[in-house]
Each structure stands twice: as structure tokens, then as C-alpha cells.
Amino acid sequence: MQLKLPGMVSTALDQPLTGKTSVGARAFCGFQDCFSRLRSMDPVRIAVVGAGVVGLSTAMCVSKLVPRCSITVISDKFSPDTTSDVAAGMLIPHVYPNTPIPTLKQWFRETFDHLFAIANSAEAKDAGVHLVSGWQIFRSIPAEEVPFWADVVLGFRKMTKAELKKFPQHVFGHAFTTLKCESPAYLPWLEKRLKGSGVLILTRRIGDLWELHPSFDVVVNCSGLGSRQLAQDSEMFPMRGQVLNVRAPWVKHFIRDGSGLTYIYPGTSNVILGGTRQQGDWNLSPDAEISRGIFSRCCALEPSLQGACDIREKVGLRPFRPAGVRLQTEFLAQDGRRLPVVHHYGHGSGGISVHWGTALEAARLVSECVQAPRTPTPKSNL
């Protein structure tokens, strides 16, 4: 559905709309200074670029935290075609080199608590969130026997000798209960809630953040790997992951090799077997040799998988950033135009595990941006 309002300035947003859209972006007449608009009583117009787990959860947090705003989520891809949809969604955090552990732990705890509440509610099935128990196993005793997140998950303890008998190649392990957050259900569930609170959803490929000016007052960039172009962040690169989705409903536990390369994650309707970490590989087509390798490694940990059926291959490009998650406000300036951008991308392998915590942080940045628009110093939260 295409919406054209009177006096609309022609922008890239006027292109024909595709796929799932509800309403087009609102018009803005003339060359009014966007900062005076931010100071006025009119609702602040916020564009969230990206509709993966980071984009949608950020839109949600902004809608709750920032008063009097109108939010539009703009993305070329929605579930089930986002990177998040390929991920298994197991809540086991990854370490980001430049993020202090207390911050990481806070992000993880906020995400865990948020999802735990959903898992224990009647929404659990629709949201695709459920508890799962299992083991993380090591071939040699790790330097850190108790990870920083041990008291965030449930029932964390070391595996007993009897439990380790199942894994003759492994000498040490953790047993715990954590959450699985399945994007193919979680993202549509978030989208439904966003629409319910008046957030607009737009299907559009953004080639340049300036396309959003002057229709929007603040842009939140949750474009993941797309930030390589949109934020001109040459540090971003894909960490390719290939997985197999199989039917094996008798597998009730997750099993993760401590290296992170081999894992078995049982979900609602399938079990995800992984995986790979291929730096700088943009290839989205599954590789048969890799699939065989994954299957073989997983069967070594769980022999009953040999009876699995309906095997499907999937590939996702993790949005990897060596410096870690970028949570930072940047004030773009060009030819007298200014556009505040809150960057929120670069979650690599750990997006789902910390998404809510980082989304809350991004929403705080947006809130600060809205309240004090003249502050010239970009805020950095790296």
C-alpha cells in the first residue's frame, strides 16, 4: 500500500513498496531544522533500520523508553529471511574483547530475565521461547572452570563422572538449564507487539542513511552486516555459519563443545546442528562437504542423530566486528544537514544472548539524543 501525503518531498522512501508494509513514512515539508523539531512538542520521528532480533527489540525498547515518539522500522529483510532466523538462539553468551565483563554480564542477565518471564507465561509458545537443559563439554579442562555467566543461567554445576561417560572424548563439562529463543517465532511475535503499539513497519532497502533525512529526526542503525555499507564500517565482516535443521524429537538436551564449533540445539520443531566459523566468507549457499562434516561431528556427540530426518541446510552471515558491539551516537553532518544516528550493531555470534540488554542501552542513547540534541560530543559506549 503506497501512501502519498500532500506536500511530500520526494525521497527514496517514495519508491514503490514491497512485501509486508503497512503504512509509508510520514511526510515532512521544507528544510526545517531537525533540531528545532526535536525541541518542539511534535512527536520525534525515529527510524530503526534493520528487522532482525536487534532491530525489532531496539524498536520495542525505544517505544517503551522514549516518550512522544513515532517509530518506523525499515528493513529489506524480515523474518524468516534475517540472519537471526538462522541462529539457534541458545542463551550462552560470547565474549566481546572490548566489553568489560560486568557490562556483558548485565546485558546477558537483562536478556535472560526478559526471556525467562516470557518462557513462564502463556506467551511462551507464540514467542518461541522455552527452557532447555544440557551440557557444555571440553576436551581439556578450561582455564576458567566457572564462566562469568554461571549464576545467570539456572542450576549451573560441573558435570559428574557418570554424566561425562556419555562423552568419552571429553574430560570436563558444565551442566545447566538455559533458554532458547527461536527467531522464526520471536521476530513475528515482536513485530505483532510493535504494530500493536503503533510502530510502523516498512519494507525498503536503504543504501545510504541520508535517505532517511529529513523524514526522520533520529536514526537507529541496527543493520548488522549492512553497516559495512550504511555506516561505512570497514571493520565489519561476515563470520559465516552453516547449520543443519533436522527432525530428531527424541533429543531433549543441548550439547555444545567448549570450542563452540560443534553443537546440538533442540528446539520446538527441529534440532539445529552446527556449525562453522568462516571469517570473511560471504557465500550464502550451503556447502555439501561442510554439511557432511557437521553431521558427522554431531553424531559423534549424539549417536542417535543418525536416525534424524528432514535434514535442511542453512547459512547465516554473523555480523562480526573485532572491537565488539558498537553502541554509539554519531552526528552525521553534510551540506548543512545534520542527522543523529545511534549505532547498534556488531553482535557477531552472540546477538540473541545479549539482544535485550544492548537494546535497552541503545534506547537510552536514543532517549539522550532526543532530550539533548545540541550536545556535539558523540557518546561512546564501546
Place this chain on the structure above:
Amino acid sequence: MRVVVIGAGVIGLSTALCIHERYRSVLPSLDMRVYADRFTPLTNTDVAAGLCQPYLSDPRNPQEADWNQQTFDYLLSHVHSPNAANVGLALVSGYNLFHEAIPDPSWKNTVLGFRTLTPRDLDMFPDYSYGWFNTSLIVEGRRYLQWLTERLTERGVKFFQKKVESFEEVARGGADVIINCTGVWAGSLQPDPLLQPGRGQIIKIEDASGTSVRGASQISGNWHLKETRRTKKHDSSKHSLWWWWLLLLFLNTAKHGYGETRGTEELSNMHTSSHRSELWDWDWNPGNLVSEPVCVNIIHVASHCVDAPWMKHFIITHDPEKGIYKSPYIIPGIQAVTLGGIFQLGNWSEVNNIQDHNTIWEGCCRLEPTLQDAKIVAELTGLRPVRPQIRLEREQLRFASSNTEVIHNYGHGGYGLTIHWGCALEAAKLFGKVLEERKLLKMPPPHL
């Protein structure tokens, strides 16, 4: 040497396999047969959720604790094999919940990773204040029986569908040893005032896609199941036919209805021919399109297909005032989640009861709110063979001029799957003694 096993539930078939595996090689003349009036999926084993967990209190017979341990160890050694799912085996973790602290059970070191619940665990269960978490096994009754049937068939054991009226009948038919695995109906062969039914009713929430169903092996007589495999994409025309068939069945058997319980019945009236003929007439027609044998039991209730596959843990609540199995429990299986919480001593009714249905449904939904979204695929009633302790012993009966050895193996209550292999090993030992006494063994009996 002719051995007849009476009963084709988990006790009958596992005992048959255990004996055959151990003695066939040293006793070439071993001719083993299984006689039963009910085979999978119509046995009590098929109704059981299949979680390996003994009762909380120590058994009267201390040997039973050993048999539980032996069974767990045996199944655990098989759960790591590539074939585990076909056997019906899987590891499952979960929660036992109580209203107050109780001592750890004697089996805490048999199961894996036993621990008490933390306050955060208990946050999930506001009605309970104490509990345990551990990893155990499920043995899905139907698959396990199918697997046992295949193993026995491979070994040349023959199956006969018949209702045995007396040990004498079997003895006069030529049996040298009878293994009595008749479960809750043992009293019809030999009165046993210690044996009572512990009626249970369960609701199954099953995965509608990819269900694999295997037929029973060759059975002499008029009973044969087709092997079918239901693929993920249903043929919609077959699907609608299935519904018509179900509706017809439901209408035709509406006279059973809900709320009709027969209460305690005279043993001689058990499984009257009219009751059985309804089961047989409708369901084992080889031309039948229905591929899911569990539908047979759905004559008692209209059903829908959905599932609760997000449930990865078992949750068993306990109320010491009410007693075992009278408090809600949720047990995920390989393809189904079982909801239960009914235990009625002395009730022989095999008909589903609406009040029991409500008790189960309300109790389990209160425990796990997400179940409200799950729909029911089957509702089943089974009769646990309750006895103060298992009867596992030899008895010599004399008919005409010959002695017939009977090895009794029945009365496993609600823990038959949990204890079956230990009992089978013990029965095999007793069988070995019979062979020794009759000097039938050429070599020393194999190490058990």
C-alpha cells in the same frame, strides 16, 4: 523344550528376549512362544509415559532396588547407541516438586546429575516450595514393544493372539515352562488377593507430523497391522477421510460416553467378548487407511492433532497426602507429551472418565500455562498392576502326570518400565535353575 510366555506387555516381551538371548545357544531345542490377548498398542505398557523413576519410598523387597538400578544401567548403555530412538529411548531431564522438604530418594545416585532445586528454579513453580532436578531416561512403551517384537521375531519366537483361560490349558498344549507375565489380569489364572488395578488416565499431546508407525509382527490368527509411515506433508484427502472415520467411530461408540465407570468388576466379566469385539471389528481391518494405531483407543474421545514440543523437561508433582500418581505430572516422550495424575485403586474401568480428564487438564495447565495452547491427540486409560511387591518366583504345577514349571513375573505397579530388565534378568536366572534341575544344560549356564 517349549516355553510359553503369557503376556505381551513390557514384562512379557523383555523376559522372553532375556531368556532367549541367554539360553538359545546352550539349549538348541528351545521353542519359545508368546501368548497374549492384547499386543501393542493395546497393552498397559502402551499407556505408560515411560519415565524411568522408581517410587519415592524404598521398596518392601530390597531386591527391587537392585532391579531398578540394573534396568537404568542397561537402558543407559543403550541410549548412547545410534539406534536409541528406534528402541524408544531418550535422555530427559526434569523436576520433581514437593510442598515441603523431604529426604533424598535412595535412587539419587542411579539417575544422573541429581540436585535439589534452587530458589530461582522454584520461581517457576509458585505452588511448590521444594524439589529435585535430575536427568533420567524415557522408554516409550509403544516403540520399545515394537522393537522387542522385532528382536523376538528375528530369533524365531512366535506370537499367538489368544486369551489363555488357565495354566492347565497351556501345560496340556505341551508347554514345559510357563512364564506368567499377565500383569493386572494375573488373578484370572490364579487368584491373588494382593494384586489390584491402579487405574490411571492420561492425556497425550502428540506431534502430528512425521509419526512413524510400525506394524506388529506376524501373528497367527486374524490380526495384522500394515506398516505405514506418515510423512510431514499430509495428503489432505486422506486426512479428511481419517476425520470421517473417527467421527463414525465416535458416534458408533457413543454409548460408552463420559462419566460411565463400571467400577470394580468380577474378574470373570473382565474383557467381555462384546467389549473386545468392538476393538477388533473396527480397527484391524487390513484395508483401513488409518496409519496411527493409537487411534484405536480414541474410540473413547474425539481428538485433534497438535503437540507441545517445546516441553523438554518432565515435571512431576507430589502430594504425600494423596499418594503416588495422584498429583499432576507432565512427561515429554519422543513424539508425545503425556499429562497425568490419576491413580484409583480397585477401579477396573478401562473407559475414559470426564472428571478425570478435567482433573488432569486443570492440574497440568496450572503447572505449565503454555499447555493451554496444546491440543489433545489421545486420551487413554490403563490399569497399573499394583501389588505390595512384585511376584517374581517359581511355582511347580502338576497337571496329569507331568510337572509344569511356572515362573511368575507380575505386579509391577506403576514402575514396570523402570524395573523391567532387572526382573527379566531375575526370571532368566530362575529359568536357568529349572534347566539345571532338569539337567538340560550341556554347558554351564551363561553368566548373567
